[in-house]
Amino acid sequence: MSSLTYDIVDSRIMVGRCLRRSWRDPEAFFTALMLPIILMLLFVYVFGGALRDHGPYVDYVVPGLIVLCAGFGAGTTAVALATDLAGGIVDRFRSMPIRASAILLGQVAASLTRNLLATALVIGVGLGIGWRPTTSVWRWAGALGLIVLFILALSWLAAAVGLLAGGPEAANSFTFVLMFLPYVSTAFVPTDTMPSVLRGFAENQPFTPIIETMRGLWMGHTSTGASTAHEALIALAWTLGLLALSWPAATHLFRRTTTH
Amino acid sequence: MSYTVIAEGIRKSFGAQVVLDGVDLALDRGSVFGLLGPNGAGKTTLVRILATLMRPDSGRATVAGHDLLTDPVGVKGAISLTGQYAAVDDVLTGRENLEMMAGLLHLGRRAARARAAELLAEFDLTDARDRRVRTYSGGMRRRLDLAASMIRRPELLFLDEPTTGLDPRSREQLWGTVRHLAAQDVTILLTTQYLEEADQLADTVGMLTAGRIVARGTPDELKSSLGTEIVRLRFPDARAYQSALAALAPSAGGTGFTIEAADDGALRIDIPTDGSSARLRDLLDLLVATGGSTAAGSPRVSTHRPSLDDVFLALTGTADTAGATPAPRSATRSELAR
Numbered sequence: 067m068s069s070l071t072y073d074i075v076d077s078r079i080m081v082g083r084c085l086r087r088s089w090r091d092p093e094a095f096f097t098a099l100m101l102p103i104i105l106m107l108l109f110v111y112v113f114g115g116a117l118r119d120h121g122p123y124v125d126y127v128v129p130g131l132i133v134l135c136a137g138f139g140a141g142t143t144a145v146a147l148a149t150d151l152a153g154g155i156v157d158r159f160r161s162m163p164i165r166a167s168a169i170l171l172g173q174v175a176a177s178l179t180r181n182l183l184a185t186a187l188v189i190g191v192g193l194g195i196g197w198r199p200t201t202s203v204w205r206w207a208g209a210l211g212l213i214v215l216f217i218l219a220l221s222w223l224a225a226a227v228g229l230l231a232g233g234p235e236a237a238n239s240f241t242f243v244l245m246f247l248p249y250v251s252t253a254f255v256p257t258d259t260m261p262s263v264l265r266g267f268a269e270n271q272p273f274t275p276i277i278e279t280m281r282g283l284w285m286g287h288t289s290t291g292a293s294t295a296h297e298a299l300i301a302l303a304w305t306l307g308l309l310a311l312s313w314p315a316a317t318h319l320f321r322r323t324t325t326h
Numbered sequence: 327m328s329y330t331v332i333a334e335g336i337r338k339s340f341g342a343q344v345v346l347d348g349v350d351l352a353l354d355r356g357s358v359f360g361l362l363g364p365n366g367a368g369k370t371t372l373v374r375i376l377a378t379l380m381r382p383d384s385g386r387a388t389v390a391g392h393d394l395l396t397d398p399v400g401v402k403g404a405i406s407l408t409g410q411y412a413a414v415d416d417v418l419t420g421r422e423n424l425e426m427m428a429g430l431l432h433l434g435r436r437a438a439r440a441r442a443a444e445l446l447a448e449f450d451l452t453d454a455r456d457r458r459v460r461t462y463s464g465g466m467r468r469r470l471d472l473a474a475s476m477i478r479r480p481e482l483l484f485l486d487e488p489t490t491g492l493d494p495r496s497r498e499q500l501w502g503t504v505r506h507l508a509a510q511d512v513t514i515l516l517t518t519q520y521l522e523e524a525d526q527l528a529d530t531v532g533m534l535t536a537g538r539i540v541a542r543g544t545p546d547e548l549k550s551s552l553g554t555e556i557v558r559l560r561f562p563d564a565r566a567y568q569s570a571l572a573a574l575a576p577s578a579g580g581t582g583f584t585i586e587a588a589d590d591g592a593l594r595i596d597i598p599t600d601g602s603s604a605r606l607r608d609l610l611d612l613l614v615a616t617g618g619s620t621a622a623g624s625p626r627v628s629t630h631r632p633s634l635d636d637v638f639l640a641l642t643g644t645a646d647t648a649g650a651t652p653a654p655r656s657a658t659r660s661e662l663a664r
């Protein structure tokens with residue numbers, strides 16, 4: 067077998083391990099699955115009534131919930147990696163003739179899998195309670211492509227945070243930050259009722275163009291009034307920029323943390 | 327002679343703390359090397375460096391023919407490591423752990439499964455194989471960790487305190503495994519706090535103190551390096567005991583014997599000698615001449631060689647003050663074998 071085949075085998079084993087670990091932590095698994103469902107029902111049926119200016123609230127809120135769940139999932143990834151580093155298992159892997167990057171790749175790929183599952187759940191529950199997005203295959207492909215890219219970028223960022231945190235508890239606070247950020251964006255309410263400072267932040271933070279691009283693609287119009295193409299460009303710039311930074315950063319940090 | 331490990335001048339500091347200060351090492355192929363040293367001496371650090379987990383600040387080493395610094399992947403392919411703390415995944419079951427490691431060693435699915443089953447049986451974990459490692463006892467976890475290091479036969483096996491936390495039966499079992507592997511030409515670097523373990527297993531022992539290997543040799547060589555053998559006299563009655571005590575007292579003069587320990591209750595006196603029969607005869611003559619040994623009150627004589635523990639204490643006793651005094655000079659093989 068070639069060394070590339072070996073790399074693929076190694077990475078597959080690592081992903082399998084990380085996913086197994088996720089399913090076996092019943093508390094975390096339950097939270098990860100319940101979160102999208104509960105938030106969806108909460109937002110649509112509890113807050114949604116007061117917020118129905120622009121048609122059914124479920125039409126508005128789906129992209130925001132996807133981003134919120136992705137933020138939560140990234141926190142999980144940071145904690146998982148920090149936990150691994152705190153234990154001895156990474157040392158054993160590193161004493162074996164496998165590419166060290168497979169360890170990191172395993173975590174990121176598992177993160178991607180978990181988060182796509184949560185995304186599918188948000189979309190499924192949304193459709194179940196009356197969300198009626200576009201039926202254009204191309205627009206769906208665009209929205210899903212952006213989601214994959216965004217989750218990937220966030221997963222690498224989470225890996226970098228997990229490496230920097232120095233422990234599972236510290237890594238956990240990352241979840242908090244990422245779950246807070248969407249609230250100060252167009253995820254749940256348009257920005258026009260926010261005070262100007264918050265509004266400036268909300269309009270210029272990365273989650274807003276990502277959410278607006280999905281909204282534009284699925285519903286045909288954004289909530290900011292800008293064109294979908296415009297939001298998509300900014301969204302792509304943010305996600306690709308984040309990916310271009312966090313991927314090498316995580317790889318570098320991993321090498322630095324594990325070779326003293 | 328072919329060596330599995332040749333290391334020269336390995337140095338490593340953490341901040342201002344110098345942990346390894348020029349360690350040289352040469353391990354014969356198929357030999358068992360016991361690395362001893364007090365807590366914090368740097369044993370684990372040396373193991374981690376040689377197992378590619380840590381880079382030395384300076385120095386070089388060849389492990390199984392691969393240069394440690396320029397070909398770490400080659401080194402990884404030739405070694406197995408059982409670290410001081412069990413490196414297993416406690417969310418997975420014992421069987422899953424071994425199958426995963428075997429997969430990472432590219433055994434192929436079927437072979438991986440078969441090897442895992444073999445090792446689970448060998449390390450007495452078959453009954454627990456489908457339980458998560460989190461529910462294992464410390465000793466079971468330790469055994470699983472060892473099993474993971476034996477998936478394939480390495481050229482060099484690192485065992486960092488492998489029997490800490492094992493019960494006597496598991497320890498005995500591990501010793502058997504170590505001997506078995508050594509007989510198959512596997513070179514083993516073992517660190518341990520149990521000097522008896524080094525005595526039992528190691529062909530060569532090295533004492534790491536103050537950043538250097540201050541003594542090395544076979545366990546026997548190290549013991550004789552203390553230059554003493556304790557002669558223990560046990561007296562049948564207090565009168566003979568007191569006569570002997572008086573005859574051996576420094577004020578008696580001229581005999582050249584010293585008393586290392588005397589126990590009034592047990593009527594026992596320990597006297598260090600060089601272990602020669604001439605010296606022993608001198609001692610016995612002295613006892614007869616001074617009434618310490620009579621027909622009625624003849625002491626029982628036993629001799630006892632220093633254990634590795636004695637060597638360890640003698641060599642590391644100064645470890646605390648190593649900063650103030652020059653590090654002990656390295657005792658070479660020829661000095662020890664005198």
Ligand SMILES: Nc1ncnc2c1ncn2[C@@H]1O[C@H](COP(=O)(O)OP(=O)(O)OP(=O)(O)O)[C@@H](O)[C@H]1O
Pocket residue numbers: 326340345363364365366367368369370371372410
């Ligand atoms: N990563 C690290 N950063 C800072 N200091 C370290 C690090 N690793 C080890 N040390 C220090 O280096 C010294 C040697 O540690 P090491 O673990 O090698 O000792 P040891 O001989 O294995 O001890 P023990 O018998 O207790 O296992 C200790 O003082 C330890 O605190």
Ligand SMILES: [Mg+2]
Pocket residue numbers: 369370371410486
């Ligand atoms: Mg140690």
